[in-house]
Amino acid sequence: xxxxxxxxxxxxxxxxxxxxxxxxxxxPEFTEDxxxxxxxxxxxxxxxxxxxxxERLGCSPVHLQHGVADQDMAVLRSRADxxxxxxxDGRLEVAVQKFTRLRSEPALPLVxxxxxxVEYGYALALEATxxxxxxIDRLTTLLEQVGSEQVEMADQEIRHxxxxxxxxLALCRCHREVGDLGAAVRVGEAALERxxxxxxxxxxxxxxxxxxxxxxxxxQYARMAQFNEQLxxxxxxxxxxRAQLAAAWNGAAVAMVLGDRDNxxxxxxxxxxxxxxxxxxxxxxRLRMFLAEHMLLHMPDDLVRIExxxxxxxxxxxxxxxxxxxxASCELALARVDLVRGWAVQARERARQIxxxxxxxxxxxxxxxxxLAAIDQTTGDLPGAAAAQARAAEILQAMAALPRASRAWRxxxxxxxxxxxxxxxxxxxxxxxxxxxx
Numbered sequence: 324x325x326x327x328x329x330x331x332x333x334x335x336x337x338x339x340x341x342x343x344x345x346x347x348x349x350x351p352e353f354t355e356d357x358x359x360x361x362x363x364x365x366x367x368x369x370x371x372x373x374x375x376x377x378e379r380l381g382c383s384p385v386h387l388q389h390g391v392a393d394q395d396m397a398v399l400r401s402r403a404d405x406x407x408x409x410x411x412d413g414r415l416e417v418a419v420q421k422f423t424r425l426r427s428e429p430a431l432p433l434v435x436x437x438x439x440x441v442e443y444g445y446a447l448a449l450e451a452t453x454x455x456x457x458x459i460d461r462l463t464t465l466l467e468q469v470g471s472e473q474v475e476m477a478d479q480e481i482r483h484x485x486x487x488x489x490x491x492l493a494l495c496r497c498h499r500e501v502g503d504l505g506a507a508v509r510v511g512e513a514a515l516e517r518x519x520x521x522x523x524x525x526x527x528x529x530x531x532x533x534x535x536x537x538x539x540x541x542x543q544y545a546r547m548a549q550f551n552e553q554l555x556x557x558x559x560x561x562x563x564x565r566a567q568l569a570a571a572w573n574g575a576a577v578a579m580v581l582g583d584r585d586n587x588x589x590x591x592x593x594x595x596x597x598x599x600x601x602x603x604x605x606x607x608x609r610l611r612m613f614l615a616e617h618m619l620l621h622m623p624d625d626l627v628r629i630e631x632x633x634x635x636x637x638x639x640x641x642x643x644x645x646x647x648x649x650x651a652s653c654e655l656a657l658a659r660v661d662l663v664r665g666w667a668v669q670a671r672e673r674a675r676q677i678x679x680x681x682x683x684x685x686x687x688x689x690x691x692x693x694x695l696a697a698i699d700q701t702t703g704d705l706p707g708a709a710a711a712q713a714r715a716a717e718i719l720q721a722m723a724a725l726p727r728a729s730r731a732w733r734x735x736x737x738x739x740x741x742x743x744x745x746x747x748x749x750x751x752x753x754x755x756x757x758x759x760x761x
Contacts, residue, residue, distance in 0.1 A: 330388050331364040337380045337387065338362075348379055389433040396437070399428060403440050410448050413646035415684075418448040439469065439486055447493060451646070453685025455497045456723030462494040485526050488518055492530040499537045500686055502719075502727035507537040523557050528566040531557075532573040539573075539580055551577040568597040575614060579621040587622070605649075608639030612653045619656065623663055633657050651681040655690055662698055671698045685722060689715045693731070696738070709738035713751060720758060729758035 338348050338358075345355040352375055360366040361376075368376070373384040383393050406421035422445035425431060431438050442465050450458040469487050491514035498507035511534030518527055531554045538547035551574050558570035571594040578587035591614050598610050615632035618625070637653045639645075654677050661670035674695050677683070683691055692715035699708035716731035732755035739748035 329364075329390070330368060331362045333387055333390055334358075334368075334376065334380075335362040337382060341380055343379075348376065350375075350379065385434050389430075391430045391433055395430060396434065399425070399430065399434070399437060403437060403444070406441070406448075407444050410444060410451065413644075413648075415448060415452050415646075418444070419452060422448055436482070439465070443486070443490065443493075450493065450497055450500075451648075451685075453688070453718075453722050455501050455685070459494065459497045459501070462490055462497065466490045466494060484518065484521065485524070488514065488524070488526045488530050492526070492533050495530065495533045495537065499533070499540060501722060501724035502730075504537050504541040508534065508541065508543075511537060523561060523566075525561065525563055525565040525569070528554060528558050528561065529569045532569045535573045535577065539577065544581065547577055548581060564597050564600050568594060568601065571597060572610060572613065576617045579617045582621070584622065603643075604639040605643035605645050608636045608643060608645060608653070609649060611636035611639065612649070612656060616656050619659060619663065626660055626664060630657065630660050633660065647681055648684065648687040651677050651683055651687050652690065654681075655687075655694055658694060658698075662694075662701065667698055667701045671695070671702065674698060685718070689718050689722075689727075689731075692718070696734075700738075705738055705742045706744075709735055709742060709744065709747065712738055713747070716751070716754065720754065725758045725761050729755045732758060 338345075345358040349355055349358050353372075357366070361368055361372070368388070370384070373388055377384040377387045380387065383396060385391050385396055386393055402421065402425055406418055406425060409415075409421060410418040422441055425441045426445060431441060442461065446458045446461040446465065449455070449461065466487065469483065469490060491510055495507045495511040495514070498504070498510060511530065514530055515527075515534065518530075531550070535547060535550055535554060538544075538550060551570075554570045555574055558566040561567075571590045575587055575590035575594055578584075578590055594610060594614070595607075598607050611632050615629050615636065618629050618632075623629070633653060633656050637650070637657070640650050640653055655674065658670045658673040658677070661667075661673060674691060678691050678695070681687075681691075692711045696708045696711040696715065699705070699711060712731065712735040716728055716735050719725075719728035719731050722728075732751045736748045736751035736755060739745075739751055
């Protein structure tokens with residue numbers, strides 16, 4: 324329950340300004356004694372009561388409860404929307420700055436829905452800039468807060484549930500991206516255990532697809548295959564394009580991992596068809612890139628088709644326009660195709676161009692330097708490979724992706740050892756041990 328004598332005073336003031344009696348304000352839902360008790364601060368007003376009375380008084384529940392002017396709320400909402408747009412457009416520093424300023428607004432905690440939008444957007448902006456450990460901290464706190472909040476109206480409960488699922492999805496993804504697959508699985512499974520009894524939704528299928536990716540990367544192939552079948556069945560039962568796309572998108576990758584070419588082809592075509600129905604060149608480009616990258620990893624024999632898919636993905640991403648990190652990932656995949664073909668010199672030149680001319684942060688920067696290390700190993704440039712691998716390890720450590728950083732430092736140590744750079748080898752091993760114990 325919410326309310327106090329200050330809210331009661333505002334209720335009385337607004338009622339008198341509107342020229343209403345207790346009886347007129349009460350309507351069929353309340354008695355005159357109820358209104359009198361609310362005005363005197365003897366009874367607290369629930370969110371449902373606040374909503375009904377605010378509508379009759381011609382103001383917002385926030386204004387009635389906290390005295391924040393509707394105009395001020397409109398300005399805050401507009402600022403939050405602009406911060407979201409900056410994030411969607413890939414203007415990451417601008418997005419972080421806008422969200423940071425919004426978080427310092429005194430009125431923000433008074434509006435739960437707006438506070439959620441800002442805190443969630445801030446966490447996603449941190450993730451996008453590569454600061455996934457900070458994003459994990461924010462998302463963990465936000466999930467605890469949203470999970471403890473109570474709502475009374477059905478429409479608010481639906482929105483509240485979607486918020487919980489969205490936060491859990493982002494948290495699962497961040498844990499997976501820093502290499503903490505155990506935490507990713509725990510978060511995803513806990514969310515499913517909490518939400519599945521309430522019924523499947525599009526967003527819950529998308530959370531399931533994120534959990535499925537964690538099973539895949541963790542090597543839990545039996546659980547992955549079983550859960551993949553469940554997601555495909557649930558998506559068909561829901562019947563929405565959004566749910567079916569999420570299930571087919573990751574289902575195609577599962578089929579590739581399992582070596583099921585026929586099913587991989589079927590689900591890939593299905594995902595592409597569903598994405599075409601939904602529209603949007605950004606999502607189309609990301610899907611084509613995702614499928615091509617998994618084909619290159621698990622079914623690399625059809626390089627012509629893979630390159631065609633990546634070229635189409637690149638065109639979509641440029642036209643969208645996509646975040647520079649997405650474009651760079653696609654270009655790195657094309658460099659990887661060159662490497663698989665045996666065109667190491669062309670692959671190295673392409674990868675170096677990306678590092679020089681793209682503003683790489685986070686996982687994309689790691690991907691670029693690890694690819695350069697692989698290319699340099701192929702061409703026999705072991706000192707170059709060691710330097711590139713060490714740079715990838717440094718970025719992972721800065722991201723607090725400690726399990727992956729430890730593995731990367733060990734790989735760098737091995738390369739330094741192969742060229743007889745004992746000091747660098749020792750330093751890399753020390754860093755690997757530090758990351759492993761942090």
